[in-house]
Amino acid sequence: MKRLVFFSFYCLMASVLTAQETKADSTAINVYRATAVKINDLVHTKLDAKFDYSKSQLIGKVWISLKPHFYPTDSLLLDAKGMDIRQIAIVKGGKNVPLKYKYDGMQLNIDLDKTYRGGDVYTIYIDYTAKPDELKVKGSAAITNAKGLYFINPRGEEKNKPTQIWTQGETEATSVYVPTIDKPNQKTTQEFILTVPSKYVTLSNGKLISQKSNTDGTRTDYWKMDKPHAPYLFFIGVGDYAIVKDSYKGKEVNYYVEKEYAPVAKKIFGNTPEMMKFFSNITGVEYPWNKYSQIVGRDYVSGAMENTTATLHQESAQQDARELIDGNHWEDVIAHELFHQWFGDLVTTESWSNLTLNESFANYSEYLWNEYKYGKDAADEHNLTEMQGYLGSGSEKKDLVRFHYRDKEDMFDAVSYNKGGRILNMLRNYVGDSAFFKAMNLYLTTNQYKSAEAHQLRLAFEEITGKDLNWFWNQWYFGAGHPKLDINYYYNEQSKQAQVIVKQTQASENPFILPVAIDIYSGNDRVRHNVFVQNRVDTFSFASATKPDLINFDAEKVLLAEKKENKTLTEYLYQYKHARNYMDRREAIDAAAKNQADPKATEIMLDGLQDKFHGLRSYVIGKLDLKNNTLKERAESTLARLAEKDEKSTVRAAAIARLGEYNVTKYSTLLRNAVNDSSYSVSGNALNVLSHIDSKQAYDEAKRLAQGKIKGDLAEAVTSIMIQAGDESSANVILSNFEDMPLSQAKLEAVQPLAQYLVKLKSDEDFKRGVDAIMELSDQIPEAYKGQIVPYIETLLQNVQKAKTAAGQSSQAGYVDGKLKKKGM
Structure with missing residues (x-):
């Protein structure tokens, strides 16, 4: 699962999670979270389900086949949360024989008709109703409440929102809509028989075997999953979708999207077959399932979920053609969820303590795909972003594999994901590509259709490499934190030796063991030395006839570490021009950005504007200190060229934004042309800059552009200009833009200007619509963020209320007051 999709929220997430731990019940933290005991094993699950849209309920009949795991047993414990149970029976000779049971609203304790022994398979029948909206179960940072089955606009009351059903099983919420043993170390085949209104399509795990039209306007779809997988990966999706068909080696690959996005x-999803081929090749395991579909669900805030053969994406995945000009921002998520079909679905973590076995590989797949498809610079940029996410999360005290936690939901964090992915990157670098991918293959083939723990991954790597890797697993998988390194470089003229002194300054008692490459550059020559950092202070000496132009510690830039180095700008300039990796150039740019008045720093920044990688060109554009007149003058022509001609729209957009800090009148033609660019980011930034030199024309352009489809930076620019103008005739455009935005950082940033606009509105209808839109946003905030974000929204609305009261607009003030009181704000 790609949880916590608001990556710009990592610092906020850190404060929230830290606060949770501080306040957490110490008793809960001290509980050892053992792998679930297996008394009975799931074998097969057959569900016959109908849906009551008026009550948001599932009316179900389920046949669950099980067998004792090892020891004889005369009872069965099933998870079944918040259900109405009508009948429980055991199937004997084709008949249902009632069984005695106890039910506490969360679990069914069933007395079997006899004692069953290993190898005996028996089938339990349950007739029930699932009532997810009546169940109050605490969710995670991503799922506001873990109710498993979600009815979206079931009665069609919300304008412009489709009616959908989707399920979310992870962690243990499948048992809200179907009784099961809801643990990740269980595996079962399945049959789902879904009866829905005939106007809707369905999606579930496995293959669609048949469809039957019924006389009451419904249709019954029969889905069959013939390979075992964990209950949390069960999936049901229902809605009015276009199904866009693709294929991979004769297997169905389908994309379920709202009809507007069918073209x-x-x-959006078309790289999926190529990804399937790539991931099959690197793992040495052919895509293991009989089909792969992806579906987009409204109001799904968890990013995406890797349900076996049926991945669910949140609506942010749906981008129009103009958005895609800037690149598919959802492609990493698509890769992430697909790789889960191997790591997580084929081989599943045996406990939430070992969650990183699923999530670290899915996280690292984003790096692997970027490296393969877009080059190492793109992959290394992604690696840095993910590492910064971990480093900024305040998670130094958390082990990667955690047997003590307050709640299983707490495992879905920047440690299990980001840190885990970075650890795999270091492991790959240490053992080499061939061994790394062969060990992945051994792990997958040894444990396929089963569950596993971190030690089984270690054993696979040890068998392939012939190395004892306990030291690596102990410090990275079963330990916490990361190294903080103070690195100093020296050259001794007398002894003709270059020295690297590395101090580990982190607070933990034991220093990290770090295999590291050190490159020494003299002129055009580079010599590599592979060393181990393993003490609090390590000194490495190397013969060098002259003082090196550069000593480059961690030359492959793979360490998960915080590093402080004593390099000069002269050395950073050399590093930018001669060293080999994205991070070498990025480090030089960061060093130069701190002192842009220095001629060497200026040279680095100007070179960076023309870097071969578009990500660094954009990065340097954003870092330029244009208060430095010399740099400003020297950079202008390059910025103007980038704004007009760079092959990447994102670079053009960034350059246009910075041109706004010049005398932009001479760029008016460029700006007016760019306002009509097909890229939303280029058009939006050009419109913003144009507003500085000709506010009337910018407003006219904003009104014209608002007549068509606008999103992203352009929607923000148009909305901002219209809000500043205070034109009530623009209310529909402004409110529609806000309402149509998915839950995101951009939408949160739009709340404040919208609130300011509401103060100016006189129309009661538009005013109420705007207040309702903000209140709806507050309801959508994931649970872990509510304590931070909802009070902010409340304050903005209170300010609106005060302004309306002061203006004598008591009706509008009262409307806000009523909304706040109703929500308990």
Whole structure:
């Protein structure tokens, strides 16, 4: 699962999670979270389900086949949360024989008709109703409440929102809509028989075997999953979707999107077959399932979920053609969820303590795909972003594999994901590509259709490499934190030796063991030395006839570490021009950005504007100190060229934004042309800059552009200009733009200007619509963020209320007051 999709929220997430731990019940933290005991094993699950849209309920009949795991047993414990149970029976000779049971609203304790022994398979029948909306179960940072089955606009009361059903099983919420043993170390085959209104399509795990039209306007779809997988990966999706068909080696690959996005579905998801081929090749395990579908669900805030053969994406995945010009921002998520079909679905973590076995590989797949498809610079940029996410999360005290936690939901964090992915990157670098991918293959083939723990991954790597890797697993998988390194470089003229002194300054008692490459550059020559950092202070000496132009510690830039180095700008300039990796150039740019008045720093920044990688060009554009007149003058022509001609729209957009700090009148033609660019980011930034030199024309352009489809930076620019103008005739455009935005950082940033606009509105209808839109946003905030974000929204609305009261607009003030009181704000 790609949880916590608001990556710009990592610092906020850190404060929230830290606060949770501080306040957590110490008793809960001290509980050892053992792998679930297996008394009975799931064998097969057959569900016959109908849906009551008026009550948001599932009316179900389920046949669950099980067998004792090892020891004889005369009872069965099933998870079944918040259900109405009508009948429980055991199937004997085709008949249902009632069984005695006890039910506490969360679990069914069933007395079997006899004692069953290993190898005996028996089938339990349950007739029930699932009532997810009546169940109050605490969720995670990503799922506000873990109710498993979600009815979206079931009665069609919300304008412009489709009616959908989707399920979310992870962690243990499948048992809200179907009784099961809801643990990740269980595996079962399945049959799902879904009866839905005939106007809707369905999606579930496995293959669609048959469809039957019924006389009451419904249709019954029969889905069959013939390979075992964990209950949390069960999936049901229902809605009015376009199904865009693709294929991989004769297997169905389908994209379920809202009909508006059918023309661009392959631009969004169309790399999926190539990803399937790539991931099959590197793992040495052919895509293991009989089909792969992806579906987009409204109001799904968890990013995406890797349900076996049926991945669910949140609506942010749906981008129009103009958005896709800037690149598919959802492509990493698509890769992430697909790789889970191997790591997580084929081989599943045996406990939430070992969650990183699923999530670290899915996280690292984003790096692998970027490296393969877009080059190492793109992959290394992604690696840095993910590492910064971990480093900024305040998670130094958390082990990667955690047997003590307050709640299983707490495992879905920047440690299990980001840190785990970075650890795999270091492991790959240490053992080499061939061994790394062969060990992955051994792990997958040894444990396929089963569950596993971190030690089984270690054993696979040890068998392939012939190395004892306990030291690596102990410090990275079963330990916490990361190294903080103070690195100093020296050259001794007398002894003709270059020295690297590395101090580990982190607070932990034991120093990290770090295999590291050190490159020494003299002129055009580079010599590599592979060393181990393993003490609090390590000194490495190397013969060098002259003082090196550069000593480059961690030359492959793979360490998960905080590093402080004593390099000069002269050395950083050399590093930018001669060293080999994205991070070498990025480090030089960061060093130069701190002192841009220095001629060497200026040279680095100007070189960076023309870097071969578009990500660094954009990065340097944003870092330029244009208060430095010399740099400003020297950079202008390059910025103007980038703004007009760079092959990447994101670079053009960034350059246009910075041109706004010049005398932009001479760029008016460029700006007016760019306002009509097909890229939302280029058009939006050009419109913003144009507003500085000709506010009337910018407003006219904003009104014209608002007549068409606008999103992203352009929607923000148009909305901002219209809000500043205070034109009530623009209310529909402004409110529609806000309402149509998915839950995101951009939408949160739009709340404040919208609130300011509401103060100016006189129309009661538009005013109430705007207040309702803000209140709806507050309801959508994931649980872990509510304590931080909802009070902010409340304050903005209170300010609106005060302004309306002061203006004598008591009706509008009262409307806000009523909304706040109703929500308990």
